[in-house]
Amino acid sequence: MTRSPLMRTAANPGYSEDPSTYDNENSQVPIRKTSCGKLLQENQQPMQSFPAESEPCQIKLLIRMSDAETELPLLEGVCIEIFRIPRQDGAPDTGKERLRLALGPDSQHPVQLPKNLQPLSSRHLPRNYNCSMQKGRGRTSRIRRRKLIRGSESRGVNESHKPEFIELKKWLKDRNFEDTNLTPAQFPGTGRGLMTKKSLKAGQMIISLPESCLLTTDTVIRSSLGAYITKWKPSPSPLLALCTFLVSEKHAGHRSVWKPYLDILPKSYTCPVYLKPEVVNLLPEPLKAKAREQRDSVQDFFASSRDFFSSLQPLFEEAIDRVFSYSALLWAWCTINTRAVYLKTRRQACLSSEPDTCALAPYLDLLNHSPNVQVKAAFNEETGCYEIRTASSCRKHAEVFICYGPHDNHRLLLEYGFVSLCNPHACVYVSREILVRYLPSTDKQMNKKISILKDHGFMANLTFGWDGPSWRLLTALKLLCLEAEKFTCWSKVLLGEVISDTNEKTSLNIAQKICYYLIEETTAVLQKVSHMKDEKVSSINQLTLVETLRTEELKILKASAEALSSLQTTVT
Numbered sequence: 427m428t429r430s431p432l433m434r435t436a437a438n439p440g441y442s443e444d445p446s447t448y449d450n451e452n453s454q455v456p457i458r459k460t461s462c463g464k465l466l467q468e469n470q471q472p473m474q475s476f477p478a479e480s481e482p483c484q485i486k487l488l489i490r491m492s493d494a495e496t497e498l499p500l501l502e503g504v505c506i507e508i509f510r511i512p513r514q515d516g517a518p519d520t521g522k523e524r525l526r527l528a529l530g531p532d533s534q535h536p537v538q539l540p541k542n543l544q545p546l547s548s549r550h551l552p553r554n555y556n557c558s559m560q561k562g563r564g565r566t567s568r569i570r571r572r573k574l575i576r577g578s579e580s581r582g583v584n585e586s587h588k589p590e591f592i593e594l595k596k597w598l599k600d601r602n603f604e605d606t607n608l609t610p611a612q613f614p615g616t617g618r619g620l621m622t623k624k625s626l627k628a629g630q631m632i633i634s635l636p637e638s639c640l641l642t643t644d645t646v647i648r649s650s651l652g653a654y655i656t657k658w659k660p661s662p663s664p665l666l667a668l669c670t671f672l673v674s675e676k677h678a679g680h681r682s683v684w685k686p687y688l689d690i691l692p693k694s695y696t697c698p699v700y701l702k703p704e705v706v707n708l709l710p711e712p713l714k715a716k717a718r719e720q721r722d723s724v725q726d727f728f729a730s731s732r733d734f735f736s737s738l739q740p741l742f743e744e745a746i747d748r749v750f751s752y753s754a755l756l757w758a759w760c761t762i763n764t765r766a767v768y769l770k771t772r773r774q775a776c777l778s779s780e781p782d783t784c785a786l787a788p789y790l791d792l793l794n795h796s797p798n799v800q801v802k803a804a805f806n807e808e809t810g811c812y813e814i815r816t817a818s819s820c821r822k823h824a825e826v827f828i829c830y831g832p833h834d835n836h837r838l839l840l841e842y843g844f845v846s847l848c849n850p851h852a853c854v855y856v857s858r859e860i861l862v863r864y865l866p867s868t869d870k871q872m873n874k875k876i877s878i879l880k881d882h883g884f885m886a887n888l889t890f891g892w893d894g895p896s897w898r899l900l901t902a903l904k905l906l907c908l909e910a911e912k913f914t915c916w917s918k919v920l921l922g923e924v925i926s927d928t929n930e931k932t933s934l935n936i937a938q939k940i941c942y943y944l945i946e947e948t949t950a951v952l953q954k955v956s957h958m959k960d961e962k963v964s965s966i967n968q969l970t971l972v973e974t975l976r977t978e979e980l981k982i983l984k985a986s987a988e989a990l991s992s993l994q995t996t997v998t
């Protein structure tokens with residue numbers, strides 16, 4: 427299983443119109459359909475101008491917008507249809523009409539319509555409904571729609587013809603690996619990944635990569651770096667050995683035997699350590715703290731490795747500081763952190779005793795993550811290959827996923843630099859400050875209650891999830907809300923016993939207040955991100971990443987608010 431991979435915003439390919447989304451059903455004039463969400467994501471342009479038409483036409487746009495009822499933005503599945511009205515005089519359109527799309531949380535002005543555009547209707551669509559499709563009424567439309575939904579989720583553009591993949595394929599073939607199942611492709615939602623060439627059955631091998639293709643500390647020790655690593659005291663860590671090798675080989679360019687692999691590696695990453703400080707500031711509090719820890723730890727790693735790097739000067743013509751710069755080490759660190767697979771290797775005597783469990787697996791590391799798949803991944807001693815088998819079937823031309831682990835979105839962003847949509851493990855963390863914000867400040871037992879929670883490990887991992895507040899969060903709140911005369915029952919609360927109706931009600935009320943507060947806070951951040959995206963175009967990818975995270979969190983909080991309302995009804 428990949429150890430800690432993947433970023434989020436693997437760049438989407440440029441927008442291209444897909445004729446399969448044309449649909450003349452129920453219309454007098456040709457309809458061109460497109461999804462403005464997609465346009466915005468891919469072009470990163472808040473403004474979209476219509477192309478000139480040779481004949482009058484309607485352009486149909488389905489746009490996610492604010493939910494008028496709740497005043498909360500970007501509610502999943504709320505769309506508005508907008509038609510461009512054909513010119514009455516039959517003359518061609520000028521193409522100068524511009525439409526401002528506010529996909530952000532500006533509930534006051536979700537869409538500013540040019541004069542010749544009129545909203546005709548809006549309606550609720552089910553989750554995962556593809557916004558680029560017209561909802562027809564008949565059976566044929568339904569079948570077509572289902573096919574399109576299925577196709578659009580996974581439709582990938584084959585990239586095997588690209589020179590870098592042709593070179594990689596040759597390199598892999600020289601190492602006895604030829605892939606019959608998969609091909610590299612670019613996918614709309616997940617970026618670059620691997621696509622099936624044929625359908626795969628449950629239990630079937632997805633990929634079996636020979637040991638000769640793997641990059642491990644063994645590879646490093648066998649290289650020219652080996653003698654320097656062996657000499658250096660204190661012994662370098664396995665991670666430092668791998669990072670040093672990557673930087674050194676990247677620097678070697680055409681002289682490196684690993685060039686075909688290095689050429690397909692991302693040039694930069696979106697783990698928090700790569701994010702600008704103003705973008706880190708927009709992260710939820712607990713993640714912000716972890717992001718700063720990550721930055722500090724990489725900076726320490728660099729500072730503590732510099733003497734070792736200096737010892738490598740004889741291997742390089744260029745000044746060592748220029749080869750092993752902070753940015754070069756950062757890139758290598760993220761490459762390993764986001765792409766390495768778990769592989770326990772025999773201990774190298776010349777390396778420190780930290781776990782030596784990371785290996786880079788060229789080509790196999792193009793597999794993206796899905797929380798919804800199960801795979802078996804391990805090195806097979808008998809075949810001498812790193813093998814991955816799928817536990818579920820996969821149809822032809824679909825993206826093949828593996829699961830990096832049951833990670834929430836904070837962990838995915840921290841370790842892999844991306845956010846998974848509709849992630850069942852995603853949650854919203856409640857910090858200590860927010861936890862106590864809505865408790866009565868007059869409670870004399872509050873400090874005692876907090877220290878009980880701390881002692882019993884109840885002050886961390888308090889969350890809201892898709893199903894409502896977590897059991898831990900509710901339990902912590904029940905203890906914090908205990909009436910003075912019931913204080914001695916605190917251990918029963920931790921065991922999940924109901925102490926009183928009042929306690930149940932008060933804790934649910936406070937959970938709801940916290941949830942509403944977090945909804946407001948998230949909405950405000952989304953608004954800020956939206957403005958920043960207009961102003962700081964150079965940070966647009968990083969801002970979009972935060973926006974995706976916050977939008978997912980808003981959905982979770984709204985689901986939690988609903989769950990809490992139902993719970994309150996049951997209790998009263």
Ligand SMILES: C[S@@+](CC[C@H](N)C(=O)[O-])C[C@H]1O[C@@H](n2cnc3c(N)ncnc32)[C@H](O)[C@@H]1O
Binds near residue numbers: 428431433615692764
């Ligand atoms: C092991 S690599 C997978 C291949 C990678 N997409 C590439 O093009 O090289 C892990 C990286 O892929 C990206 N990734 C993996 N799963 C993803 C997903 N479900 N959505 C978006 N990006 C994903 C993240 O950038 C992550 O750091």
